Each structure stands twice: as C-alpha cells, then as structure tokens.
Amino acid sequence: MTTRPLGQRARITGVGDTAFGELPGSSVLGLHAEAAAAALADAGITTREIDGIVCAYSLVEPHLMLSSVVAEYLGLRPAFSVALQLGGASGCAMIMQAALLAGTGRCRHVLVVAGDNRLSGMSRDGAVAALARVGHPQFEVPYGATIPAYYALVASRYLHEHGATMEQLASIAVTMRRHATLHAKAHMRQPITAADVMASRVIASPLRLLDCCLVSDGAVAAVVSAPDAAAGTRDGRVAVIGMGQGHTHEHISQAPSLTEFGCHDAARRALGEAGVRPADVHVAEIYDSFTITLLVELESMGFFERGGAGPAIVAGALGLDGTLPTNTHGGLLSFGHSGAAGGLTHVVEAVRQLRGEAERRQVRDAELAFVHGDGGILSAHCSLVLART
Amino acid sequence: MTAEGKPVPVPTAETRHYWTACREGVLSYQHCLACSRPQFYPRTLCVGCGGARLEWRASRGLGTVHAVTVVYRPPTAAFRPEVPYAVALVDLDEGFRMMANVVGGAPETVAIGDRVRLVWEQRGDAVLPQFTRAEGGGR
Ligand SMILES: [Zn+2]
Numbered sequence: 001m002t003t004r005p006l007g008q009r010a011r012i013t014g015v016g017d018t019a020f021g022e023l024p025g026s027s028v029l030g031l032h033a034e035a036a037a038a039a040l041a042d043a044g045i046t047t048r049e050i051d052g053i054v055c056a057y058s059l060v061e062p063h064l065m066l067s068s069v070v071a072e073y074l075g076l077r078p079a080f081s082v083a084l085q086l087g088g089a090s091g092c093a094m095i096m097q098a099a100l101l102a103g104t105g106r107c108r109h110v111l112v113v114a115g116d117n118r119l120s121g122m123s124r125d126g127a128v129a130a131l132a133r134v135g136h137p138q139f140e141v142p143y144g145a146t147i148p149a150y151y152a153l154v155a156s157r158y159l160h161e162h163g164a165t166m167e168q169l170a171s172i173a174v175t176m177r178r179h180a181t182l183h184a185k186a187h188m189r190q191p192i193t194a195a196d197v198m199a200s201r202v203i204a205s206p207l208r209l210l211d212c213c214l215v216s217d218g219a220v221a222a223v224v225s226a227p228d229a230a231a232g233t234r235d236g237r238v239a240v241i242g243m244g245q246g247h248t249h250e251h252i253s254q255a256p257s258l259t260e261f262g263c264h265d266a267a268r269r270a271l272g273e274a275g276v277r278p279a280d281v282h283v284a285e286i287y288d289s290f291t292i293t294l295l296v297e298l299e300s301m302g303f304f305e306r307g308g309a310g311p312a313i314v315a316g317a318l319g320l321d322g323t324l325p326t327n328t329h330g331g332l333l334s335f336g337h338s339g340a341a342g343g344l345t346h347v348v349e350a351v352r353q354l355r356g357e358a359e360r361r362q363v364r365d366a367e368l369a370f371v372h373g374d375g376g377i378l379s380a381h382c383s384l385v386l387a388r389t
Numbered sequence: 390m391t392a393e394g395k396p397v398p399v400p401t402a403e404t405r406h407y408w409t410a411c412r413e414g415v416l417s418y419q420h421c422l423a424c425s426r427p428q429f430y431p432r433t434l435c436v437g438c439g440g441a442r443l444e445w446r447a448s449r450g451l452g453t454v455h456a457v458t459v460v461y462r463p464p465t466a467a468f469r470p471e472v473p474y475a476v477a478l479v480d481l482d483e484g485f486r487m488m489a490n491v492v493g494g495a496p497e498t499v500a501i502g503d504r505v506r507l508v509w510e511q512r513g514d515a516v517l518p519q520f521t522r523a524e525g526g527g528r
Contacts (some may be wrong), residue, residue, distance in 0.1 A: 132464035138398040144468040152458035
C-alpha cells in the first residue's frame with residue numbers, strides 16, 4: 001500500500017445541499033443546479049473553473065447520459081464527464097472517482113452532484129415498485145420481495161446468529177432521530193423512542209416502519225479539487241486520505257454470506273491507505289438504509305466485535321459524545337434519503353464536522369472521519385477516510 | 390411485469406432450459422464438470438472456475454431455510470391479496486441456494502433451520518418452484 005503525503009491528496013473544497021423532505025414543484029435538474037450552486041459558493045469558485053463532472057442517476061427523470069444533461073443545464077464544458085450507478089454506494093464512489101481525477105491532476109475542480117424527488121415526483125407505490133425491481137427479474141422478483149424484505153432476510157440471519165434484539169435495532173433509529181433534531185434541514189425532526197419504533201407497523205419482519213429509511217426529495221453536491229487548486233478555495237483543509245471499494249454480489253440470493261459483506265474489504269482498503277485503524281476515527285457517517293444495515297456494517301468493518309455493536313449502541317456509543325459518533329446529521333433514517341444523493345449527505349456531514357461547521361451537532365476536535373456507502377442489498381461498497389489537514 | 394398480475398419470469402438464453410424443466414416438474418441446477426461446483430442461477434460459465442462445461446442436474450427438492458422474512462408491505466397491488474407471506478432463502482441439499490416463498494401454514498411460523506420441500510405454482514405460462522414445510526408444516 002503506497003501512502004502519499006497528505007499534501008498530494010485530493011481535497012473536498014465545497015459542499016452544498018438543498019432542503020430535504022417533500023419539495024412539491026421541484027424538478028430533478030433544478031435540484032441538481034441548486035445543490036451545485038451551493039457547493040460552488042461554499043468553495044468560492046465559479047462554474048467556469050469546473051473541469052470535471054460526476055453524476056449518478058434519477059428514477060423520476062431518467063436520462064441515459066445524466067452527467068451530459070446536468071453539464072448542459074449548468075452551462076459547463078468539462079474536460080471529463082461521467083455518470084455512475086452504484087445505488088447507495090454512488091455517493092462515496094462519486095467522491096472516489098472525483099478524487100482519482102483531482103488527485104492525479106487530471107482535473108482541477110470536479111463537481112459531484114446527485115439528487116432526485118421520489119417523494120413528490122412519483123407515487124409511494126410507484127417508488128416501492130421501482131425499487132423492488134432491484135431484485136433478480138427471474139429468480140427473486142416473482143416471489144414478491146421488496147427492498148425492506150431483502151434487508152429483512154439479512155436481519156433474520158443476523159439475529160439468528162448473533163442474538164441481537166429488536167431493542168438494539170430500535171436504539172439505532174432513536175439515535176439517528178436524536179441527531180436529526182439538531183439539524184435544521186432534516187426531513188424528520190420529531191423525537192422518537194424505542195417503544196415507538198417497536199410499535200410501528202411491520203413492513204417485512206423483523207423490520208418495522210421506523211427501521212426503514214425515508215423517501216425524500218433533495219440534492220447534494222460537492223467540489224473535489226486537486227491539491228494545488230485547493231489553495232484558491234475558501235476552505236481547502238479537508239483531504240481524502242483513504243478510499244476503497246468491495247463488491248461481492250448484486251442479488252441477495254447470491255451473497256456469499258448474510259452477515260459479512262464487501263464493506264469489510266472496502267473499509268480495510270480505505271483505512272489501510274489512510275494508515276489508520278477503526279479506533280482512530282473521530283466521527284463516522286455510515287450508510288443506514290435500514291437499522292440492520294448500520295449494525296451489520298459497523299461489525300463487518302471492524303468498528304465493533306461480532307455481536308458487540310448492539311449492546312454498545314444501546315449504551316450510547318453512536319451518540320455525539322459516544323465512543324463513535326455516527327450519522328451526526330441523522331442519516332438516511334431521519335435526515336433523509338434521496339436516491340444517490342442520500343449517500344452524499346454522509347460525505348457532506350463529514351466535511352462539516354471536520355471543518356467545525358456542524359453547529360449543535362459538532363463532535364469536539366473531529367479531525368478524522370470515516371464515510372461509507374452501500375448499494376443494492378449490501379452489494380456494492382465504498383469507504384472514504386477524510387482528514388482535516 | 391404486467392400491470393395487474395404478479396410478475397412472470399421471462400426466460401433468457403441461459404435460463405430457458407431451467408424454466409422448461411420447471412414446466413415438466415423438475416427443479417434443475419448446473420453442475421460444473423471441471424470443479425464439481427453446483428450452480429444456481431443458470432449461467433454460461435462456472436463462477437467457481439470459469440469453466441464452460443456445465444451439465445444440468447435435477448434437485449430432489451429438499452432443503453433448509455437459511456433466512457426468512459414475512460412481507461406485510463407488498464411490492465405491487467398484485468401481491469396485496471397474499472399478505473402476509475413468507476420469502477425465504479432456501480439451501481437445497483445439493484448445495485445451492487435459491488429464493489422462494491414458503492407456502493402453507495402461518496407464515497410467521499416459518500423459521501431458520503426449517504426443512505422444506507418443493508411444491509409448484511402455476512403462474513401464467515410459467516411454473517414457479519416454491520417450498521412448503523417438509524415436517525411440522527401448517528402449524
Ligand atoms: Zn467450475
């Protein structure tokens with residue numbers, strides 16, 4: 001593993017987001033533009049300085065070449081343009097792609113932007129049906145499973161093997177909501193209790209409504225800059241010091257294990273490149289599409305012993321003053337989830353924490369952040385290690 | 390997928406034999422002649438060794454539940470009359486895993502480790518493999 005001096009790593013120099021929640025009258029491209037403008041303003045640069053663009057996808061306004069469409073909409077004429085699709089891993093993978101471009105000097109300022117408006121732009125039934133097609137069309141979809149059901153299969157196996165309790169899963173949802181109450185833009189800010197979670201209706205056993213992430217409208221953007229280009233931005237201190245991916249399957253019926261996933265390799269690669277251990281991380285922003293997602297990932301990535309995350313979380317480990325403050329913005333469970341932009345909210349929150357701009361959510365002396373996204377059914381994984389230099 | 394009906398699998402070149410066998414009451418899987426790995430779903434090569442010499446074998450249709458969930462919020466209106474229903478990952482005795490519903494009996498009583506046996510569901514032009522409890526079913 002080659003470790004490059006910090007000064008040679010790509011920097012995240014701008015972050016921006018729109019409101020999250022129900023945004024009637026919004027358009028997908030308009031949301032992209034609003035988030036992009038916020039990120040550019042945050043970086044203190046103009047569209048003319050952007051020479052690379054990385055986009056993802058939209059379910060509401062599908063385009064075959066979204067990065068071209070967004071660049072045209074914004075009036076960009078980039079030297080590099082790509083749209084990638086890795087589900088919930090897209091956010092971290094977009095930053096990784098941008099950092100590979102900026103870190104090698106291929107681009108000076110890369111715009112990363114994603115957004116969707118599935119809440120106001122399509123019916124709830126339409127969103128559920130569209131997302132259910134993530135399953136294998138011949139060998140899974142005919143059996144009537146949904147995304148929560150695919151994750152519920154993971155939960156059933158995890159609970160069977162490690163004896164975790166529904167109280168422990170509920171504690172994750174409660175912690176995320178507590179963090180969201182401290183974020184003015186969060187979709188859900190009404191405090192909840194573990195009893196509320198366990199009394200919410202069953203979606204796919206053992207997962208209940210409040211074990212599941214939200215469906216929100218919203219967009220998120222970031223500017224990733226070359227090390228020398230970062231000097232001309234408002235705040236170029238946050239460096240991407242480790243990146244890694246791991247991929248084991250697409251369909252859950254093909255997963256080699258239901259308790260160990262590609263996040264293990266992604267985190268090992270990213271932490272290894274950064275030269276740090278899980279215990280060194282000050283703040284973690286980790287994909288939480290369901291409560292079980294976060295529980296399984298925290299253990300698979302080495303932040304807790306097998307079977308150890310549940311009891312630790314009940315004891316407050318993920319809180320702002322816990323041993324591993326996690327999803328300080330409220331995560332997908334409470335801040336909001338807007339397609340590929342959902343995973344980018346974790347990146348934005350990590351940058352704000354490292355800059356000391358997280359207001360009432362600020363983790364004291366946060367200098368090292370770990371960010372993780374997963375797509376599919378714990379299929380595609382990407383980890384990032386960010387540091388304040 | 391049809392708007393009103395439950396989804397019916399549309400065979401592809403590599404799965405046509407499998408779905409034809411289902412219509413004849415045979416649950417088939419692939420066996421790699423190079424490394425002896427059982428394989429499901431059907432592909433043109435072995436994911437274990439990359440070999441292309443695969444032969445079809447017939448499963449006895451007996452397996453064990455590896456993971457199970459009961460769906461209350463269905464993906465489409467077509468499944469609404471069925472809720473709640475059990476979706477499981479079943480490990481067949483021949484060494485491959487597949488997804489299916491476990492039908493018969495109360496779905497919430499389906500548990501990891503339950504022994505299940507193959508049953509068939511006619512759906513449109515297709516015949517789908519499903520499972521039911523092999524012993525103690527219908528509790
Ligand atoms: Zn083989």
